[in-house]
Amino acid sequence: MSDQREFWNERFIKEGYFYGTEPNRYVASVIDSLKSPQRILFLGEGEGRNAAYAARAGHIVSALDASEIGLTKAAMLAKKEGREITLIHCDLELWNPTESYDAILCSFLHLAEPLRSEVFAKAIRQLEPDGIFGGEFFSIRQLPRNTGGPKDEALLYTADSLRSLLELQPCEIVELCEIDTELNEGRGHVGVASVVRMKVIRR
Numbered sequence: 001m002s003d004q005r006e007f008w009n010e011r012f013i014k015e016g017y018f019y020g021t022e023p024n025r026y027v028a029s030v031i032d033s034l035k036s037p038q039r040i041l042f043l044g045e046g047e048g049r050n051a052a053y054a055a056r057a058g059h060i061v062s063a064l065d066a067s068e069i070g071l072t073k074a075a076m077l078a079k080k081e082g083r084e085i086t087l088i089h090c091d092l093e094l095w096n097p098t099e100s101y102d103a104i105l106c107s108f109l110h111l112a113e114p115l116r117s118e119v120f121a122k123a124i125r126q127l128e129p130d131g132i133f134g135g136e137f138f139s140i141r142q143l144p145r146n147t148g149g150p151k152d153e154a155l156l157y158t159a160d161s162l163r164s165l166l167e168l169q170p171c172e173i174v175e176l177c178e179i180d181t182e183l184n185e186g187r188g189h190v191g192v193a194s195v196v197r198m199k200v201i202r203r
């Protein structure tokens with residue numbers, strides 16, 4: 001069992017949805033901008049709040065995560081909406097994508113380098129031309145706050161480090177900013193938090 005799988009299974013086996021059942025606000029705004037039906041893949045989707053929201057909007061949704069317990073709960077959440085989603089149980093260390101997507105989205109997927117660059121490059125490669133890769137992540141400025149996120153600097157993001165990574169990829173940056181925002185996401189993310197928001201288009 002990989003470290004990620006064990007860590008997240010232990011968290012997600014508890015009753016309820018740790019980050020709630022409503023989508024991350026930024027990810028929801030990106031989903032809302034897509035004309036359905038689009039093929040959307042969610043990376044590190046956990047218990048499926050974004051995936052269920054996209055499925056409800058009529059998109060064709062896949063959710064990838066290292067935690068099979070998270071994915072089982074994701075499928076249940078989508079089912080409550082009368083929708084089915086495709087589950088991909090996989091550690092991103094071993095991700096070897098073959099499908100293409102119109103959008104690949106994520107919220108709070110915290111990967112250290114070099115895995116971060118490898119996964120971002122693979123995600124952008126799997127997009128159709130003009131496809132969207134986007135997400136919200138905790139910024140390095142979140143470190144002293146207790147409103148969510150990892151306490152390991154190597155797992156946190158800055159807009160500048162993401163820009164350097166993205167400039168090497170066949171994409172155009174349409175949004176990349178670091179802001180403070182109020183999160184109200186289940187038990188996991190509550191209060192003012194420093195986040196990085198990213199949206200790029202495949203070129």
Ligand SMILES: C[S@@+](CC[C@H](N)C(=O)[O-])C[C@H]1O[C@@H](n2cnc3c(N)ncnc32)[C@H](O)[C@@H]1O
Binds near residue numbers: 019046064090106109
């Ligand atoms: C902070 S949770 C966020 C879950 C979900 N995106 C949300 O916002 O509700 C991070 C998620 O990323 C997944 N994850 C972290 N590292 C991973 C890896 N190497 N491979 C696959 N999934 C990973 C975890 O299993 C967990 O579900």
